[in-house]
Amino acid sequence: MSEILLQIDGKEVKAEEGMTLLEAAQRAGIAIPTFCHHEKLEPYGACRICTVEVEARGRKNLVAACLYPVEKALIVRTRSERVDKVRKMILELLLAHAPEAPELQELAQVYGARESRFEKEPSFCILCGLCVRYCAEVKKENAIAFVDRGTRREISFIPEIAARECWKCKECFPLCPTSYLQAAYFLTQGLAFPPPSAEPASEK
Ligand code: SF4
Ligand code: FES
Secondary structure, three states: OOEEEEEEOOEEEEEEOOOEHHHHHHHOOOOOOOOOOOOOOOOOOOOOOOEEEEEEOOEEEEEEOOOOEOOOOOEEEOOOHHHHHHHHHHHHHHHHHOOOOHHHHHHHHHHOOOHHHOOOOOOOOOOOOHHHHHHHHHOOOOOEEEEOOHHHOEEEEOHHHHHHHHHHOOOOHHHOOOOHHHHHHHHHHHHHOOOHHHOOHHHO
């Protein structure tokens, strides 16, 4: 695999062909925030919080670091006025959905995002898709799915599969940036599967 030299935040970084900017930055110890990225999952490109500025042949563009492949001599800025502005707007939008999420609040401090700019519509899920994709791609179970479209889009546990599989797994819980997932699971469990006391004691 051929080696590619590029510059990230003024630092010369060695990467391999086929890597994304996010992977190259992580390997160089440069942090880029992510919400929908997970190293075990296919790139998704939904949240855009990983937006960075790239410069090549005198042209500057904003791209999603988790999707954009490394290129020879590319100049990458993980923080710039444009990048910070985009991240701030994304955070304000997401905070309207999940105002209490610590992960969002922490980044909101960094980017000066205010909760009040967009009308609050707490759905508590930011539709990062980590739970749905982890269950499908890693666990091959599809116990969680997206339902509905547009502003009504939400995640939902599929009771028949969740009742059989989730109690012994729950690997998706820590992935959720808002903790909504746990609430959705226990709600589905309360409505559609046996209560925890009916679960085998040794497996809880
Ligand atoms: S429930 Fe959590 S992990 Fe699943 S899509 Fe929503 S925010 Fe992401
Ligand atoms: S982490 Fe890149 S788009 Fe979500």
